[in-house]
Amino acid sequence: MTQKTIVTGVIGSDTHIVGNRILSMALEKAGYKLVSLGALTPAADFIRAAIETNADAILVSSLYGQGELDCRGFRDLCVEAGLENMLLYVGGNLVVGKHPWEQVEKIFLDMGFDRAAAPGTRVEAVLEWLAQDLGERERIGKPA
Amino acid sequence: MTQKTIVTGVIGSDTHIVGNRILSMALEKAGYKLVSLGALTPAADFIRAAIETNADAILVSSLYGQGELDCRGFRDLCVEAGLENMLLYVGGNLVVGKHPWEQVEKIFLDMGFDRAAAPGTRVEAVLEWLAQDLGERERIGKPA
Amino acid sequence: MNAPSDPDFAAALSEARIDEDLFGRMRVRNLARWPTGAGVNLDEAIERHERLPAHKRLSAVMRAASAEGRCLTQPRGGFGTFELQKELMQVLDREGLADVVPTTTDSYTRNEQFHLAQKGVEESERLGRSLLNGYPMVNYGVAKAAELIDAIDKPAIMLTGTAMPKLTGEISFAGGYTGYLGSGIAYTSSYTKELSIEDGIRNYQYLDRLTALYQDRGIELHRRQPGFLTGTNIPPSVAIIVAILDMLLAAAQGVRNYGLEMGETLHLVQDAAAVKACRELCQEYLARKGYKDVYTPITLLHWMGAWPQDEAQCAALVSYGGTLAAIAGADSVTTKSTHEAFGIPTPKANAEGLRITRTAVYLARHIRLDSMQEFKDEVDLIKREVRPVVDKVLEMGDGDAAVGTVRACEAGVLDIPWSPNRWVKSRVMPARDADGCLRIFDPGLMPFPKDVMEIHEEKLRRRATRENVPFGVDLAVQSVYEISEPIAKLMSDKRAA
Amino acid sequence: MNAPSDPDFAAALSEARIDEDLFGRMRVRNLARWPTGAGVNLDEAIERHERLPAHKRLSAVMRAASAEGRCLTQPRGGFGTFELQKELMQVLDREGLADVVPTTTDSYTRNEQFHLAQKGVEESERLGRSLLNGYPMVNYGVAKAAELIDAIDKPAIMLTGTAMPKLTGEISFAGGYTGYLGSGIAYTSSYTKELSIEDGIRNYQYLDRLTALYQDRGIELHRRQPGFLTGTNIPPSVAIIVAILDMLLAAAQGVRNYGLEMGETLHLVQDAAAVKACRELCQEYLARKGYKDVYTPITLLHWMGAWPQDEAQCAALVSYGGTLAAIAGADSVTTKSTHEAFGIPTPKANAEGLRITRTAVYLARHIRLDSMQEFKDEVDLIKREVRPVVDKVLEMGDGDAAVGTVRACEAGVLDIPWSPNRWVKSRVMPARDADGCLRIFDPGLMPFPKDVMEIHEEKLRRRATRENVPFGVDLAVQSVYEISEPIAKLMSDKRAA
Numbered sequence A, B: 001m002t003q004k005t006i007v008t009g010v011i012g013s014d015t016h017i018v019g020n021r022i023l024s025m026a027l028e029k030a031g032y033k034l035v036s037l038g039a040l041t042p043a044a045d046f047i048r049a050a051i052e053t054n055a056d057a058i059l060v061s062s063l064y065g066q067g068e069l070d071c072r073g074f075r076d077l078c079v080e081a082g083l084e085n086m087l088l089y090v091g092g093n094l095v096v097g098k099h100p101w102e103q104v105e106k107i108f109l110d111m112g113f114d115r116a117a118a119p120g121t122r123v124e125a126v127l128e129w130l131a132q133d134l135g136e137r138e139r140i141g142k143p144a
Numbered sequence C, D: 001m002n003a004p005s006d007p008d009f010a011a012a013l014s015e016a017r018i019d020e021d022l023f024g025r026m027r028v029r030n031l032a033r034w035p036t037g038a039g040v041n042l043d044e045a046i047e048r049h050e051r052l053p054a055h056k057r058l059s060a061v062m063r064a065a066s067a068e069g070r071c072l073t074q075p076r077g078g079f080g081t082f083e084l085q086k087e088l089m090q091v092l093d094r095e096g097l098a099d100v101v102p103t104t105t106d107s108y109t110r111n112e113q114f115h116l117a118q119k120g121v122e123e124s125e126r127l128g129r130s131l132l133n134g135y136p137m138v139n140y141g142v143a144k145a146a147e148l149i150d151a152i153d154k155p156a157i158m159l160t161g162t163a164m165p166k167l168t169g170e171i172s173f174a175g176g177y178t179g180y181l182g183s184g185i186a187y188t189s190s191y192t193k194e195l196s197i198e199d200g201i202r203n204y205q206y207l208d209r210l211t212a213l214y215q216d217r218g219i220e221l222h223r224r225q226p227g228f229l230t231g232t233n234i235p236p237s238v239a240i241i242v243a244i245l246d247m248l249l250a251a252a253q254g255v256r257n258y259g260l261e262m263g264e265t266l267h268l269v270q271d272a273a274a275v276k277a278c279r280e281l282c283q284e285y286l287a288r289k290g291y292k293d294v295y296t297p298i299t300l301l302h303w304m305g306a307w308p309q310d311e312a313q314c315a316a317l318v319s320y321g322g323t324l325a326a327i328a329g330a331d332s333v334t335t336k337s338t339h340e341a342f343g344i345p346t347p348k349a350n351a352e353g354l355r356i357t358r359t360a361v362y363l364a365r366h367i368r369l370d371s372m373q374e375f376k377d378e379v380d381l382i383k384r385e386v387r388p389v390v391d392k393v394l395e396m397g398d399g400d401a402a403v404g405t406v407r408a409c410e411a412g413v414l415d416i417p418w419s420p421n422r423w424v425k426s427r428v429m430p431a432r433d434a435d436g437c438l439r440i441f442d443p444g445l446m447p448f449p450k451d452v453m454e455i456h457e458e459k460l461r462r463r464a465t466r467e468n469v470p471f472g473v474d475l476a477v478q479s480v481y482e483i484s485e486p487i488a489k490l491m492s493d494k495r496a497a
Ligand code: B12
Pocket: B013, B014, B015, B016, B017, B018, B019, B020, B022, B023, B058, B059, B060, B061, B062, B063, B064, B065, B066, B089, B090, B091, B092, B093, B094, B095, B096, B097, B098, B116, B117, B118, B119, B120, B121, B122, B123, B126, C076, C104, C107, C110, C133, C161, C190, C191, C228, C229, C230, C231, C232, C304, C305, C306, C307, C308, C339, C340, C341, C342, C343, C344, C345, C418, C419, C420, C480, C481
């Protein structure tokens, strides 16, 4: 498998950088090429970075609860930019308040994310997902 | 109002004496004549003491949860002994486990108790009940 | 109940180890008292214990905890039917992460009213909810006890709150239980009304002798003394006095793994001091009486007095209970739940109480108070209260702990607050002082030294002055309610700044 | 955001008090930035504050708490619509018994994206649930703020987690809020990415100057510094260094009632030592700079790092958070709830967090660690860490705290762990040591003395050895997760005895 490029960042006005930084550190250690946009990143910046670096996946963090507002239309932006098949993950504390995870997950899958990670997800799980999904794409030759 | 006599005790195999003793101390201080049977008192002993002392009320404590078993038929025992109108209170942690108080109260009122006191009831409340109920009986001339 | 004509009680009371032959005859009579007694076979029991892995033997688990400086968690718990009890024990083991899994017996069983217990079982099975406040161990018998042990992966302890442990002891030990809580002085004085202290002591001499019988066959069982007594504001010294005497009685029968429990005072320094003082004083008196190699771990118990009705307040009591035990360096802590004020907790609430406590223990596991002056002073004070009373009790028995105890209770030299037992004076009266420690408001006839009592009085007077209430017995009554009051009353949020 | 061309920023940065005329012009420009700014009228605001009873003025309530040695409780809380916010504040006041009632703003407001906040309000009102993570104070304006103040019987504080407090400050003070949390160094470094430390300092100089304006008119407002920074394993010394610098900047503008916050380390001794060291060092530096009569109460905050998912574990963290604050002698404690790991708590869960904490404070209110050796040593160690860094920062600014801070951040002399801000090096890296204290694994470029760093390293190496892991950055990463792990992992119940 060729080295894959991954864009990470924390979307919107969200400053929670710790989990995103630990995630980026772990992905880098696992052999991925990382484009880390850091905290407080507008949606458009993710897309721009993905195009510029010919990325294989975008990992969006949102912890502060307003992710539901910030992430709306993220997939559309990708489509507009010609990244219709981009692998999109989102993770963190995605909505305001404590809600059953199934409900929250559905909101974000419906928005067009390929996977959504529940609060407190560990990096090991994310590494597994990526290996599986990117491997799958490689196998069926789906363009990133 | 003439001095009223009150029988107290903890029914069945129940050793929780503290609340019952504090209650008895408070009633005595408030001017009642007390017949305190203490912990681990069989139902029949309450009735016997009430007859012997010509009591005006019986206050049954039950804390340990098995009150539901111990108190069944208490009113019948009174009736059999000719104390059909005896004023009967029961109080404490009357059943096993945490249940809505209305349900628990109903079980004991249905058994024939005139009042049931919820967990943690303070002596002031009990003194008020007694003043009210014994006053009422005095007024309408209902025999104790 | 034990009639005075009981042939087991023919010999004069003494602390001496029960003779082997006599004990054999006593066992036969005991086991014949209820049909399930026939299920006890000592050889099979020993085999069953030999097959238990070390992590299911409480004696070994306690010793390991002490060696590692770990504070184990243990809940209480008993339901009226076998199925409910099994499920409860599994929930406590798996969801509660209990280090020690309990079986609390119901109050009919505690009073050996096995016929009443049988009715309770039948009604509970019919209604599908527990009408009994615990598990009727005797009615279900040895095979069912063994099934409960097989259902969990932890050691199990019997919690019976009884002065009559002879049948529950035989049956549970035979079933593979490796711990039994209870003792002659503590439980007789706090769980019975008519039974004399002498009879209670004799009953527990049986249980301790039975433990020694297992010990002789190579099986070390864990016995434990319930120093919480009536659970109502017991000052550490009173708990420790009784603990030492019960322990000496057990050691005399040959017990070698004997835990001591104390209810928490809820004052960090006093609780930590209590654990240290109890540990040292127990070993001191064992040495004085020439017992070697008796292992005496200490258990603190979550607040044993009245609880508040608000589950949030209860959560703080549960959590602080873990904090106190951890910092005190207790070997284990016995937990309660946020349902305490209402009734026996659901398995879920009980398991939560365990996890709250475990987390609290984890967070405080590094803290010790040894270098703190107030701590050293309190240890010293407790020892100055304990020694004169224990020494007097032993003196009254001419060195015999059993005889001395009975005489000392009669004389009020040994006394217990808020006791329902008519053989106990119950004149000693505790109250909380201005600093939040439990003190002795009225010593009754207990021979505490004058200078010590002056310290107590001064601290209690300070509270009366501060709260602007008379220095009287109401201090003691208020102290019974205090912790159960709504927090808005204890610490108001209404302030004129 | 503040562009460099902002006329307010024309003058060179300095700590000096903003000139009265200039400040008048700055206020006019500030209030014109959003329509609700027009609702601010200083005379009316002063009158409104004069009408507030003392128990609704945070400055007075904090002073009274310190005088009585009391630890107040304060939650966080903000919802996206006025109705939800009002109900929340009433629940926290009445059911939570909060001593101080909060209003947390949403993250759009924090970033002055008032148009986005407006969309959030509209959607939240339409859906009947809060889509914003706080209350959009600016969008709702002064009159609504005053209605919130009228709805409660406690003082209210603004919690805005912003480096841009100029409009929320004006509007909330005008509405009758008597407290505002935030500061230039702390919040810029932990809540922004692009904003420079210089701009953040200037923004808070505005707020502090505004506070002084009220002070000149006889209204003392409570300002508070959020020393928890990024909330992620901040060692006390790092928190205190920033606290002192932010405080000196506020004092220079004329603030007289300035609280200091620190996130709890969760180590009893370290937290108690942190409170004492912070209190003493703040007064030491105020005296050095010649400020008299600045009152500096200390607030501890419930664990600011990642929380566990199990509500039972959370209950222990909430409760211990109260215990730590009480024993540390903090003037107040800021609470969290059992929902922390998931999302903004319901009013009910938030109120429960308050009552758990209040009970924990009550239970531990008598305990102090002053006579404990470990405590004295830790106070000493913290001071030995703080002074060299603060002194160096002031030296770099030729005595000017503002200039020194900016230069020190550039140089990495002043540094903050896990910061999202690109003007902060964020090379300093903390980790938990073998005793459970937070230590500095990598000081980055911060000038901690060599002997002090040796102590830290030794304690961290002990942990690595004990856990059999390499002495490396993973110690720091593991320490980020630690407290959020399931308790079964932190302290297993599976044991081979
Ligand atoms: C102290 C205590 C003990 C002490 C008792 C000491 C003694 N000899 O009195 C000890 C440790 C020995 C003990 C033992 C047991 N206890 Co207990 N104990 C408590 C505890 C913590 C406090 C009780 C108390 O003293 N309250 C203070 C007094 C002042 O209040 P009170 O008793 O409620 O009385 C007041 C009111 O209820 C009212 N009142 C009382 N009686 C009456 C009567 C009338 C007519 C009226 C109007 C009012 C009234 O007025 C009183 C004064 O204000 C309670 C839980 C709690 N409440 O927090 C459990 C509790 C009562 N115990 C319980 C149990 C199960 C037991 C045991 C069976 C086993 C065990 N779990 O250890 C044994 C029982 C042994 C036996 N055979 O009875 C359960 C009962 C469960 C249930 N109902 O579902 C409780 C609720 C704990 C629990 N949640 O599991 N216990």
